[in-house]
Amino acid sequence: MSKLIMYMQYPFVRYAIIVGILIALCSSLLGVTLVLKRFSFIGDGLSHVAFGAMSIAAVLKMTNEMIVVLPLTILSAVLLLRTGQNARIKGDAAIAMISVGALAFGYLIMNVFSASSNLAGDVCSTLFGSTSILTLTKGEVWLCVILSIVVVAIFIIFYNKIFAVTFDEDFSRAAGTRANAYNLMIAIVIAVIIVLAMNLVGSLLISALVIFPALSAMRLFDNFRSVTICSAILSVICAFSGIVISILAGTPVGSTIVAVDIFAFALCCIAGVAKKGIAK
């Protein structure tokens, strides 16, 4: 405990915890919608795109990677969600194609044009999350805070519409709701969250942040509002304890958070079964 208090005195530890909690909160909110819309893998696909974009930015030696990474990821998110409905290549295949393609190109570009001496290390840290969460600057923390507030605000304001469009898109459209506009909005928000989350857990593990809290909450509750709230709370708790454990035990941040998420999922499964048993 005293060790934790000592660590807390360093600003970089506080930054990491703030950013970690915010990212976990945002990613879990939309996770419910993504899981229900059968888009669980979109996080994975988009994060690979973000990795590809990141390597382009690295090769171009850009100081602010966001300028390249964010627009490219948003663009792919829009493409993926749009083609999900009526394209020749169906949703899951499209995601697989884009994600593997981006991953391969990213690595290729980094290899061919690399300026760094520690290529394997660079790639590994981008994929699995790195210490970058512990080296955040004040500016990055603020960016993250502002984007998180925007994401949460959008989610609350459009909560009813997001529910309606997720549950039954045709009905929404027939009732005059602009379902396509909301799908587009969801895609953009997801892309923003993914780019933010890359700092925390790395490209390969983002899906876990998106889907595990939602799936855990779905074991326990059976209405949309409770599932959403529960998944947000679970996600924040898991991220917080994951970061604390990783600091104390010296384990990698990203995979520790995911491990805690999996542990929570297992607990929720057991609790869900127990709840059903009692109800009967």
Added chain:
Amino acid sequence: MAFITATDLSLGYDSQIIVKNLNFSVGKGDYLCIVGENGSGKTTLMKTLLHLREPLGGQISTGDGLKENEIGYLPQHTVVQRDFPASVWEIVLSGCQGRCGLRPFYNSEEKKLAADNMERMGITDLKDRCYRELSGGQQQRVLLARALCATRKVLLLDEPVAGLDPFVTSQMYDLIKGLNKEGITIIMISHDIAAALKYATHILHIGDNVFFGTRDEYLESESGRRFAEWQNGGEKIDE
């Protein structure tokens, strides 16, 4: 002027026409059944009526005070809904989304409307239950209550009895007939021609030969007679 009038309507996928020169109209208080074989374009017609897709030719006009998004829609079940964690209340309330426009939250008037429609469908006691745990008949009532929140005038029902057992099916038909008697116009897609003839006032048969007219006219028409013969033949085999 009728609620919905279709003139020279052509329907199809991409540019391949399935049905053409479709002319019909639906007036206040009508009960129209759309019948036809699989693949004859019933669902495509439904989606066009809902403005979910554009007709390939011709046009659909709404009149008599009906606005385009004032149609209540009862869709067929989708895969997504099978394990969707949503309470009955949340689903019925979402029928009011068209009334909200850009306002983000539902007001007390809309909540009352949702509660009233649940009462009307006899599902008030299911309010906090999870949709995916309900029986097929209960689920249809929930979706019907939601559709009623979206309209006071016209209901479009896509195979409302698909997958229901005979008893629940006849309950469902009675429920729909009841709504029709209250003055709500019903447009229903059905495979079940026998039930269509029992309840409907108008029949639209789409397929190789298109027919539109009242129920009695349909019984006199070629496809109606063929159906009657088939049914009589069917009954003989049963005996």
